[in-house]
Structures are given as structure tokens and as C-alpha cells.
Amino acid sequence: MNSATVGLAVTPTVVSTLVSHYLNRRRPVRPNPTAHISYDQGLHLIRSFLQYASRHTVEELQSFTNQWVPHPQWVKVDEVEIPHEQLARAASLLQDQLGPDGVRRVGGKEWWQWRRPKSPLKAEWIEMKADYHARKKSAETATGAETGNRVMLYVHGGAYFFGSVDEHRYQIQRHARKLKARAIAPRYRLAPQFPFPCGLHDCLATYLYLLTQQEPNTIILAGDSAGGGMVLSLLVILRDRGIPLPAGAILISPWVDLTHSFPSVAEDCPLDYIPPSGFHHKPSPSWPPPDEDELGEIKKISIHQKTATVFATSEAGGSSESSSGVPTIGDVKDTTTRLSLVINGEHVDIKEQIQMYTTNELLAHPLVSPVMQPTLGGLPPLLIMVGGGEMLRDEQIYVAHKCANPERYAPTDSLLDDQARAQLKQYKPTDVQLQVWDDLCHVAPTLSFTSPAKYQYRAIAQFGAWALARAQKTEIDILDDDRISFISNSSTSSSNSSKEEEKDPSLDQKSHQKKQKHKHKHRKKEKTPIHTPPEKSIGKAGDPLPRFKNHMIRQRVTPHGVIYPLPPPSALPGCTMDASHVGVVKAGPVRKWLVHKRRWDSRFQKTKRRVHEQRMRDTAAGYEVYGAGEVPPPSALAGRRKLHSVGLDTKKARSLGLSLWALWGSKHDEATMLREREADEGVGVTPARPEEGDGARTYSDLLRQEAVEPSRSVGRRRIVPLPRRRSRRRVVRDERQADEAEGEAEEGEKEDSDSDSPISKLFALRRGKGKAGDGLLSPEATAAAAAAHEVGSTGKRPIVDGISVPFSLGKNAETASMVTLMSSVDWGASGSRPPTRAPEMEMAAVGSGKGVLGDQGADADAPSPLLSPGLASPAAGLERFVTAEEVPRAKT
Numbered sequence: 001m002n003s004a005t006v007g008l009a010v011t012p013t014v015v016s017t018l019v020s021h022y023l024n025r026r027r028p029v030r031p032n033p034t035a036h037i038s039y040d041q042g043l044h045l046i047r048s049f050l051q052y053a054s055r056h057t058v059e060e061l062q063s064f065t066n067q068w069v070p071h072p073q074w075v076k077v078d079e080v081e082i083p084h085e086q087l088a089r090a091a092s093l094l095q096d097q098l099g100p101d102g103v104r105r106v107g108g109k110e111w112w113q114w115r116r117p118k119s120p121l122k123a124e125w126i127e128m129k130a131d132y133h134a135r136k137k138s139a140e141t142a143t144g145a146e147t148g149n150r151v152m153l154y155v156h157g158g159a160y161f162f163g164s165v166d167e168h169r170y171q172i173q174r175h176a177r178k179l180k181a182r183a184i185a186p187r188y189r190l191a192p193q194f195p196f197p198c199g200l201h202d203c204l205a206t207y208l209y210l211l212t213q214q215e216p217n218t219i220i221l222a223g224d225s226a227g228g229g230m231v232l233s234l235l236v237i238l239r240d241r242g243i244p245l246p247a248g249a250i251l252i253s254p255w256v257d258l259t260h261s262f263p264s265v266a267e268d269c270p271l272d273y274i275p276p277s278g279f280h281h282k283p284s285p286s287w288p289p290p291d292e293d294e295l296g297e298i299k300k301i302s303i304h305q306k307t308a309t310v311f312a313t314s315e316a317g318g319s320s321e322s323s324s325g326v327p328t329i330g331d332v333k334d335t336t337t338r339l340s341l342v343i344n345g346e347h348v349d350i351k352e353q354i355q356m357y358t359t360n361e362l363l364a365h366p367l368v369s370p371v372m373q374p375t376l377g378g379l380p381p382l383l384i385m386v387g388g389g390e391m392l393r394d395e396q397i398y399v400a401h402k403c404a405n406p407e408r409y410a411p412t413d414s415l416l417d418d419q420a421r422a423q424l425k426q427y428k429p430t431d432v433q434l435q436v437w438d439d440l441c442h443v444a445p446t447l448s449f450t451s452p453a454k455y456q457y458r459a460i461a462q463f464g465a466w467a468l469a470r471a472q473k474t475e476i477d478i479l480d481d482d483r484i485s486f487i488s489n490s491s492t493s494s495s496n497s498s499k500e501e502e503k504d505p506s507l508d509q510k511s512h513q514k515k516q517k518h519k520h521k522h523r524k525k526e527k528t529p530i531h532t533p534p535e536k537s538i539g540k541a542g543d544p545l546p547r548f549k550n551h552m553i554r555q556r557v558t559p560h561g562v563i564y565p566l567p568p569p570s571a572l573p574g575c576t577m578d579a580s581h582v583g584v585v586k587a588g589p590v591r592k593w594l595v596h597k598r599r600w601d602s603r604f605q606k607t608k609r610r611v612h613e614q615r616m617r618d619t620a621a622g623y624e625v626y627g628a629g630e631v632p633p634p635s636a637l638a639g640r641r642k643l644h645s646v647g648l649d650t651k652k653a654r655s656l657g658l659s660l661w662a663l664w665g666s667k668h669d670e671a672t673m674l675r676e677r678e679a680d681e682g683v684g685v686t687p688a689r690p691e692e693g694d695g696a697r698t699y700s701d702l703l704r705q706e707a708v709e710p711s712r713s714v715g716r717r718r719i720v721p722l723p724r725r726r727s728r729r730r731v732v733r734d735e736r737q738a739d740e741a742e743g744e745a746e747e748g749e750k751e752d753s754d755s756d757s758p759i760s761k762l763f764a765l766r767r768g769k770g771k772a773g774d775g776l777l778s779p780e781a782t783a784a785a786a787a788a789h790e791v792g793s794t795g796k797r798p799i800v801d802g803i804s805v806p807f808s809l810g811k812n813a814e815t816a817s818m819v820t821l822m823s824s825v826d827w828g829a830s831g832s833r834p835p836t837r838a839p840e841m842e843m844a845a846v847g848s849g850k851g852v853l854g855d856q857g858a859d860a861d862a863p864s865p866l867l868s869p870g871l872a873s874p875a876a877g878l879e880r881f882v883t884a885e886e887v888p889r890a891k892t
Helices: 003-023 037-053 058-065 084-106 129-139 165-179 198-211 226-241 292-315 393-404 418-426 451-472 499-503 509-522 587-603 605-621 656-665 667-680 699-708 746-752 759-769 779-786 816-822 874-883
Strands: 075-081 122-128 151-155 182-186 219-224 248-252 339-343 346-350 382-387 432-437 476-479 552-557 562-565 729-732
Touching: 003 037, 003 656, 037 058, 058 656, 075 129, 075 165, 084 198, 084 226, 122 129, 122 165, 151 165, 151 198, 151 226, 165 182, 165 219, 165 451, 165 476, 165 656, 165 667, 182 198, 198 219, 198 226, 219 226, 219 451, 226 248, 248 451, 292 605, 339 587, 346 587, 382 393, 382 451, 393 432, 393 552, 432 451, 451 476, 451 729, 587 605, 656 667
Parallel strands: 151 182, 151 219, 219 248, 248 382, 382 432, 432 552
Antiparallel strands: 075 122, 122 182, 339 346, 476 729, 552 562
């Protein structure tokens, strides 16, 4: 299995897809994303690749997806080794989380800590070189900026048994670029050689290492497919063990139910690439593991070895304890856990292990299938992205609602003990943004070169920036998508679809409703009514998130980024399942698995027999074993290590196929980096033409010149502020979307009433109070309090509605801002004259240019030109001045 054979295998798929789009080019637009050739081509390529890989062994697939892939020159990649101290601490935390019964069920506490010789746990740092240099530059002037305030820990997917950081780097680098963050990705151990909890142990150790480098509020977790399920289990461990939680987490099509108990798994999903019958591969020493019959033969050999060794040792006068190099009866598991099902009216016992990640006994373990957790409350904010066309959509929708409403989706009483019930009461609901993308496949960001994937990357960056801003209580600046990273019409459509739809997702309502009516003709199970108006569209990163309602943002998103409200939970199959059916293996998926397995056993009958004979020989030669209580699963490499085995060669060859795939996936990023560099250099995004003023000074050059030497206006001329080049960054801040209600706590209001609050907000807060003694002065105490407020050399500060306004009385104005503010006071009623403006100060006229303050001051009875007519009271005038967005800032 190499690039040449894979390329040869998928070529017919490429050609047939092209021909199909050519023949169907005149047909009307289909309602699913496969109408675009780039998406359809990518979908069929992955599906064809997985079908081809199933004819090879697991080891061959792992080797192919773990080959070295070069990274682009504008990406900085560094490798780091996780210290042994963090691995040991992670093992201790994991043992505490499993508990005595859990340790027994996984087969001990030592075997899953074993690693291949000369194979330490490593992780890879991925960052844009431009962001790296900017971070280093800021570190010279800012304390603590060396490590940055944005780090993403990304756990790659691959059904727990294939994939690598090299294969996923083109996706991780885009997440890092859009969020302007550093990404770290662990090279965790893969099943079936290293089943549960090996990979979880590695990811936990990586997070603990990250805590030694970063503050927890600067970290955000992310993962796709199996990586998303691993991230959710990791968060539960951190919560229960009291480890600081990250700022948030992003779960992209997470695999959270290995029992396949939800309805969508049993359905036909033509828009997905996951094999409907599960993963099957050519037999090898790693997969499939020994079944009950093979384990019985291995047990006989082990007993014979033990008996012979003990007899030989006793004859020599030695101790039988010295024969620890051969397996004992207790070292070989008696039987695997059978699955007993009724399929087509017939009782069927399944003796084989059906999932590579763990044994049948542990499929419903809460750390394997997080849907079985007693509660998923108490976690940081989550973004859960679901493909509407994928097999696993029901379990993902279910787990999102379980996070936001733990009590409603709690397990049955038979599965809850006293500790689980205490957790349900202890942890509050988790804030979740759930996005269900119409008709998209599993982990659609894999097809990063398509328009739907680009919208998803935007949504991920938007949520990630908000979560970091919320955790750090600061503003986060990220890339302005519309300026630099716009979504073009590169995803060519095979039909006469409008290019305008790909450029701008905000289509007019009539056009979109027309498409929805056409869509309903092709999808009978559509739940959302066609007249439902869209809420908005997936915007650029930096747009504020909607407010959470009942701890959820529930969105249904079209492939072109148009957002609709998601149907209520009562209309979603995944949320209407009986709690007693969750985590129970169903007959439908198992039937598909059995049919494919029987076909594969017949096809590879000779290969399977050779693998069995080799296992018998290896068992006779002897395995290295652990002590009492250590029983590794049948597939675990730790339980079948040959005596005196040596480390494997870890050198990896370069993969041409994966390099081309990564190059295709990085094409958009490369173009974006080029536009960003041109913008930094003052060059236009589009090349200039000779007839468009070639040879003249660029406008950015003029701006830089004027910024260095600004002209000074005198007299009554209007001073126009220097125009600034539009920023390529967007600022993200927490707007309290996750609060249960606006202004829910009085303490929160007091904390917000700081020196940076606008006066209009303070006035509104003051009127809401209405009484003295709550931290602000009442209107009745204004006169008495005015005499007690001395502020430096500027005199006394007047108090209006209990608010000390930012200017002085009884003294001439010292700044243009004070002149502007004081011009609104009714000086005739106060019996005083307004202060005069300092001779050297010039004030800009507003609006039509009338009413500019002269050198001799303004008429006391005339209304201020800065205020709207009819404002009588000083308080109204001040509030109007502060809140008017059309009034420019006064210049001195």
C-alpha cells in the first residue's frame, strides 16, 4: 500500500465523478453539497480510499497514513517530547478516574503504560511563521508574551486506529492561522495494538505538559471524530480530578457512542464516506484479535508451557517463581465478552471483538462512549459541529443536549449509583453551541478546499476566539475574513447554480425559500418548515455569538452558511430515544457487520489461517508477561511482546499521495497568506493595471506620509481626522452570551460600573436603582454631594442623577473636551457664566459647520451646537452627547 497503488485504485473514481458532473451539468441544482464538483470529488476520494484500504492490513494502513508529509514554508513546525513526569501523573489521575472496578475491567494498571522501546510520547507544535515572529517581537516588550495567549490542543481522528499528525497537519495549520494561535498535536498511540486507555493516557499527559507552559485560560481543546470523543472524555477527567479546565473545546463530528445505539447508524447514509458495515481489514497479527476458539488453544499451550517449566525448575532444585518469562493460566483471558442478539428472529452469539478501540465488554464504558457519562455538566463552553448527512449525527446531537441539560438526558436509574447522583446535582449545565450542517459528511473540514468546509473553519475560529476572550476577560483579535480570507467561487458547480450564492451566503429570502421548496421534494424527512426565515449567515470570524438560551445555541446551517433555527428536541430522533436504549448494541448495525465479516473471512480464508498458525508459534516461543492482575486485551501489543524483542525503526518515508492531498488542502491557506503579506506591504489584493495610474504614489504611501506629519488647521476650518487603512483584524470580546439573563446579579452590575463604563450606561443603571444606599448617590443627595467632590486642580465635579460627570465647575475649562461638555449646561438657570475657551484651542464644527465656538465664548442662552434641539436638562444633554455615534471626537 503506497502512493502509486492508492493512486491507481482511486483513479476510476476521479474519472467517473468528472464524467457524472459533465453529463448532469444541465440538470437543475440538487439540494445537497455534492452539486459542487470539488466537494463531490473529495467525498468520493475518501470513500474509495477507505474501500481500498480495507483490502490491506491494519498495519499497512497505519504505515501509509503515518508517513512524513512536508509542511509549507510559511508554517513553523517543532517537535517536543512529553516528560516522563507528566506521563506518570496522567497515569495516576487515570487510575483514580477508573476506580478499582474500572482498573479490573481494563485489565490492570500497568500494561497500558507500556510503550514501544525508543518510542517516547511526542507532540508537534504548529504555528504560522508570521504569528511566531509577531509573538517573539511582543515578548521583548510584554511580560509573559513569550508563550502567547492562544493555544489549541488538537487531537486528530481516524477511528482510533489510523491517521497521524502529518496527515492532519493541513487542517491543524488552518485552525492555527484563522485563530492566530499556536497548535499542539500529540502523536498518541493507536489501537488495536494500543487499545483503551492508551490514547487517552497520552492526551491527558499532553494537556498536563501544556499546563506547565500555559495558563489554562489560554488553552482551547479541539478534536475530530475519534479525537472529538477523546477530548470529551479528557474534559470529564479534568473536571472530576480537579485539574484546571481549558477556556473551551471544539468537537467536530465527535464519535461518542461506540455501541452504535442511535438510529442514524442503522440508516443508509449516501452522503457520508464512513463504511456502513464498520471497519474490516485483511487479517494480520494485530487485527482481528483471537476469538474464543483461538484463545482456548493459546490457553492450552500456556498451561503446557507452565507445567513443563515448573517441572524442569523443580528437577534442577530451583524455584518455580523464576519461570516468569512464560504465560500462566491467569495471563490469558478465559473468554471475550459475547454479544447476544436476536437477528431476523434468530439468536446470534458474537464471539469476536467488533471495535478496534476496546473489547466488547467496555463499549459502553463512560470514558469510551461519553454518552454514558452520568452527567456532562460542569464543562467549559463547547462547539459541537454535526454533519447532517453522516451516520453518527444522532449521537452527536444527543450528546450536545446532554451537556446543556444533564438531568433531562441522565442514564437510567439502574446505571446511577450514589456518586453519579451526587455529580448530577453538583455540576451545572454546560454551555453548548450546536451546529447541524445540512447534508454534510463526517468531519467536513477534511475537505478543506470546499466552500462548506471554509464556512466551518470560520465558525470554529469565531467560537474559539469568543471562548478565549471570555476566559481571559479581554479582547481577542483575529483575521478579518472578508478582507483577506474571503470565500471565493473556487468550488466549481456542475450545474447552472449562481456564483453569487458561493460568494455571499446571505441570499434574499425569496430565492432561499425557493431552494428550500426544491429541497423538500428530494428529502422526505425534512423537519424544518420551509417558511422558517433564516436567522443570519455564518459570518467572518469576530462576529459576536448569539445569546445562549437554556445553555444552548441551536443552529441548522446550510452548506452555504445560511443559519436556520434547529427543530426542537422533540423532532430530533436522537433526542427522543428512551434512556434505557442508549448504549445498548442494536441488531441493525451488527447485521451489517456480520454480513461483511463473513464475506471477508471467505475472501481471506488462507491469510487468516496463516495468521492463526503464526500466533501459535509465537505463543510457544514465549511472551513477556506482567505480574498478577495484569491481563491485557487480546489485541494489545503489550500482551504479545516476544521475549528479547527490540525496538522498531521509527524512520518514516515521504508520502507522495498524502503530500498532494495536503497541498490541495493548503491551497486556500497559501493564497490567504499571500494576500495578507501583500496587505502588510501596502500592495493591493488584486494586481494593478498600467492604465490605472501606474507610476503614481500608492494611497497607502500617502497615508503613511500624512500620519507622520499631520497638517494643522487654524481658525474656523473643519479638522478632518486622517483616514486609516481598514484593519485586517477583528476584535472579539465576550458579550455575556453565556449568562442566563442580562444583569442577572447585582454584583455583576456593580463590577461593570467601573471607570470605563459609558455615561449612558451609568445613567440607565442609576434610574434602575432609584434609591440611595446601593452603592450610588440618589438624585436627592445631588446638591449635598456636589460640594464634597473635589478633584485635583479642576475644582468641583457636578453630580447629575447620582453620577459624577467628568468635568469641573467654578473654573475655566482646561481642555476642549471640557468646553464641549460644559456648553450643554443651562448657565442662565445657574446664575453663572460659562467658562471661556483657551485662546490657543481650536474646535471642529459639526454637521453643517454652524455654531463653532469663537474666541470670546458662546452665548449662555443659546443651545449647544453639539446637542439635538429640545434637550432641556443637563443630564439629558450629557447622555445625548455621550451616546451619539455621529458626533466625532473633539480635537485639540
